[in-house]
Amino acid sequence: xxxxxxxxxKQYKNKLAVDRISFRLSEGxxxxxxxxxxxKTTLMRMxxxxxxxxxxxxxxxxxxxxxxxxxxxxxxxxxxxxxxxEFSAREFVLYIAALKGIEKKKARKxxxxxxxxVGLSEVAGKKIRTFSGGMKQRVGxxxxxxNDPKILILDEPTAGLDPKERVRFxxxxxEIGKDTxxxxxxxxxxxxxxxxxxxxxxxxxxxxxxxAWSEDKGDLExxxxxxxx
Amino acid sequence: xxxxxxxxTFEIKKILKNRLTIAMLIVTLAFTLIEAFxxxxxxxxxxxxxxxxADGRVIDDALLNxxxxxxxxxxxxxxxxxxxxxxxxxxxKGILPDDAVLSDYSAEEMYKARKEKTYSVMKxxxxxxxxxxxxxxxxxxxxxxxxxxxxxxxxNLAQGLSLTLMCIMLISALCLSxxxxxxxxxxxxxxxxxxxxxxxxxxxxxxxAGLSVVTGCCLISAALLTLLIVLLYxxxxxxAAVQLELPWSAYPFTxxxxxxxxxxxxxxxxxxFASFAMAMxxxxxxxxxxxxxxxxxFIFGQLEIIPPRYRLIGQINSMLPSNQISTWSLLExxxxxxxxxxxxxxxxxxxxxxxxxILFTLIGRIAxxxxxxxxx
Numbered sequence: 001x002x003x004x005x006x007x008x009x010k011q012y013k014n015k016l017a018v019d020r021i022s023f024r025l026s027e028g029x030x031x032x033x034x035x036x037x038x039x040k041t042t043l044m045r046m047x048x049x050x051x052x053x054x055x056x057x058x059x060x061x062x063x064x065x066x067x068x069x070x071x072x073x074x075x076x077x078x079x080x081x082x083x084x085x086e087f088s089a090r091e092f093v094l095y096i097a098a099l100k101g102i103e104k105k106k107a108r109k110x111x112x113x114x115x116x117x118v119g120l121s122e123v124a125g126k127k128i129r130t131f132s133g134g135m136k137q138r139v140g141x142x143x144x145x146x147n148d149p150k151i152l153i154l155d156e157p158t159a160g161l162d163p164k165e166r167v168r169f170x171x172x173x174x175e176i177g178k179d180t181x182x183x184x185x186x187x188x189x190x191x192x193x194x195x196x197x198x199x200x201x202x203x204x205x206x207x208x209x210x211x212a213w214s215e216d217k218g219d220l221e222x223x224x225x226x227x228x229x
Numbered sequence: 230x231x232x233x234x235x236x237x238t239f240e241i242k243k244i245l246k247n248r249l250t251i252a253m254l255i256v257t258l259a260f261t262l263i264e265a266f267x268x269x270x271x272x273x274x275x276x277x278x279x280x281x282x283a284d285g286r287v288i289d290d291a292l293l294n295x296x297x298x299x300x301x302x303x304x305x306x307x308x309x310x311x312x313x314x315x316x317x318x319x320x321x322k323g324i325l326p327d328d329a330v331l332s333d334y335s336a337e338e339m340y341k342a343r344k345e346k347t348y349s350v351m352k353x354x355x356x357x358x359x360x361x362x363x364x365x366x367x368x369x370x371x372x373x374x375x376x377x378x379x380x381x382x383x384x385n386l387a388q389g390l391s392l393t394l395m396c397i398m399l400i401s402a403l404c405l406s407x408x409x410x411x412x413x414x415x416x417x418x419x420x421x422x423x424x425x426x427x428x429x430x431x432x433x434x435x436x437x438a439g440l441s442v443v444t445g446c447c448l449i450s451a452a453l454l455t456l457l458i459v460l461l462y463x464x465x466x467x468x469a470a471v472q473l474e475l476p477w478s479a480y481p482f483t484x485x486x487x488x489x490x491x492x493x494x495x496x497x498x499x500x501x502f503a504s505f506a507m508a509m510x511x512x513x514x515x516x517x518x519x520x521x522x523x524x525x526x527f528i529f530g531q532l533e534i535i536p537p538r539y540r541l542i543g544q545i546n547s548m549l550p551s552n553q554i555s556t557w558s559l560l561e562x563x564x565x566x567x568x569x570x571x572x573x574x575x576x577x578x579x580x581x582x583x584x585x586x587i588l589f590t591l592i593g594r595i596a597x598x599x600x601x602x603x604x605x
Binding site: 012045048049050051052068071072074076078080081082083084085086091094095096097098099100101102103104107143147 | 232235236239242243246247412415416417418419420421422423424425426427428431601602603
């Protein structure tokens with residue numbers, strides 16, 4: 001499976017948020033690094049079909065991003081994602097499963113499985129409004145995975161997680177990345193340096209690095225810091 | 230689409246779990262109880278029972294001559310002893326000129342004056358000759374002389390439906406205007422629209438859930454009001470002619486038929502309110518603005534500021550739900566005509582409401598489909 005981003009641009013009045021970016025992703029974890037305002041979130045929103053590009057095309061194996069077929073393959077965790085405070089964690093994931101068109105019985109099974117994976121099975125019946133920031137983020141991760149996505153877009157998914165949860169999450173993503181296209185944005189280089197087989201780096205709406213990062217290229221964090229100084 | 234039922238259940242749950250919805254349901258219940266019990270405060274059970282004493286009697290010279298000695302020129306004081314004539318005297322006063330002495334009129338003169346008054350009202354409302362001819366046929370179905378029936382229960386029910394409609398409007402304005410905006414405010418919109426069925430299907434499922442809640446509330450509150458009215462006053466008089474309350478009306482309706490018509494119009498109005506609130510909140514992305522517009526329109530509709538000479542505006546105003554669900558709507562004789570056929574407002578209003586509801590839903594759909602997640 002190949003996810004192709006072809007000369008994608010997003011312009012807001014006088015500002016170019018994303019400037020003619022092209023790349024191709026296949027199964028595996030791709031880390032997306034960039035400072036605040038680099039255009040990472042805008043790019044990920046366009047790749048999730050919730051923001052229309054000014055120009056350019058995004059498709060997976062020829063299936064355009066605007067189609068229902070593309071969305072059926074997608075799992076998305078937005079940065080600062082919202083939730084329904086009156087819903088329990090279980091209800092929330094089941095609701096997203098219904099939105100994704102997953103059959104009821106299968107959705108129930110998958111929801112329980114994922115709540116176990118993210119460590120929320122004991123509080124699955126509690127209202128999300130009673131959860132800590134890290135717990136809410138784990139609900140977000142569970143909802144993104146409920147349809148066994150083939151494309152997984154995670155916008156700063158480790159924000160709010162404690163170090164232990166962060167490691168657990170990294171391992172989970174590494175596992176999922178074996179047969180899924182995972183795009184993972186972060187500020188924290190250590191989140192991706194050991195699991196990403198591909199790294200994208202954005203600065204002022206442009207792609208300044210694309211490709212695998214190997215040790216012979218030096219320290220990724222050092223490179224990143226130099227670029228964003 | 231798989232799981233449409235599950236999604237629909239979740240959307241219903243989201244609306245019903247909203248604290249504003251719970252508050253509005255309590256307000257509706259309180260208003261229904263007040264509406265049902267208030268008439269009892271104005272008229273004791275003895276007085277109400279007295280109204281039934283003339284049940285089944287034809288309102289002719291014999292009954293009028295029996296009544297006249299009871300009346301006092303400066304205003305009759307109604308007691309349990311004379312209350313059996315109250316509705317008859319009120320009807321006659323409504324027909325005759327303000328300065329008329331009722332006892333000067335025979336039954337025949339009263340019915341003649343009634344007919345003249347009806348034509349006079351129709352002319353004031355700028356009805357065309359063909360409309361008047363249409364009404365003449367309907368009026369020939371009204372039997373005169375009228376047969377008196379006590380109609381306390383049906384009248385209280387018909388009048389109570391106005392308050393039910395206001396509650397339904399408030400539920401739509403306050404609770405349904407947030408169905409879409411809450412997704413933007415809580416930032417759940419980005420999750421919803423990135424899902425496979427997050428666009429078209431979800432819009433229609435959300436709309437269907439909102440419509441179900443409002444029409445459900447409408448039916449339940451109308452049923453509750455009916456039950457309370459039956460228990461408190463009974464439903465005797467469902468077969469009474471509406472002219473006993475509004476003698477100039479040209480509608481050949483009994484109270485039972487009138488209430489049935491009002492229920493149909495009210496259900497159509499609740500569909501209109503719900504679709505307007507949901508669609509406009511998605512277009513404006515602002516639930517408060519929609520609430521303001523709806524409450525403003527409702528209040529505007531109840532102001533009598535349009536002179537009858539502006540027929541079209543006046544007719545549109547009279548077709549607003551707040552004016553349609555009212556006993557006064559029985560005096561609305563302006564017809565809606567097309568292709569040589571005429572419809573009364575009771576027939577046209579539900580059709581117009583449903584057509585507008587479809588239009589609003591489609592407008593909302595376009596706004597929902599075009600929505601993009603930007604900023605934040």
